[in-house]
Amino acid sequence: MGLIEEIVAMRGGSGHSGRLLGEFRRTALLVPLSEGEGSGLMSGWQGGVRWIYAFTDEAALARFAQQRGAAHREWEYLAILGARLVDEVIPTIDGPTGVAVDVADEDGSMLFPPVVGIVPDAVAVDTGDAA
Known part of the structure; x- marks a missing residue:
């Protein structure tokens, strides 16, 4: 199974957290880049946590753009393995x-x-x- 199927299984109550995390780590995710000065990975804040937005494919990213009312613009993104995102990128971010x-x-x-x-x-x- 791929990441999308593992997410569906987990949300449906039949998933396994180890398989889900393994697929997440092996999957090339699309992470949109912020616009403007000091741009970096696009993220939002919820509950005192910064959440980096990542997408399983361009269609999922397009739905996000549509939801934000920004489907008309070109979205630059970084393709990165989930493992690299959590192991190498997240430790460089404050909080x-x-x-x-x-x-x-x-x-x-x-x-x-x-x-x-x-x-x-x-x-x-x-x-x-935690830092």
Whole structure:
């Protein structure tokens, strides 16, 4: 199964967290870039956590753009493996940071929070050692 199928299985109650995380880590995700000065990876804040927006394919990114009323513009994005995103990028960001996958898809989205087992322990919020 691919990441989308693992998300569906998890949301449906028949998934396995280890398989889901494995697929997330192996999947090339599309991460839109912010516009303007100081641009970087597009993210939002919820519950004291920065969530990097990531998408499983261009169609999912297009639905996100449509939902934001910005489908008319060209969206630049970075293609990056989920493993590299959580292991190498997230540790360089100040504060708790997780990944929100396919956030425009009500029944197909999934959050990968900044906790042990998903992000490196040094930046996980559930160790007491988070930066």
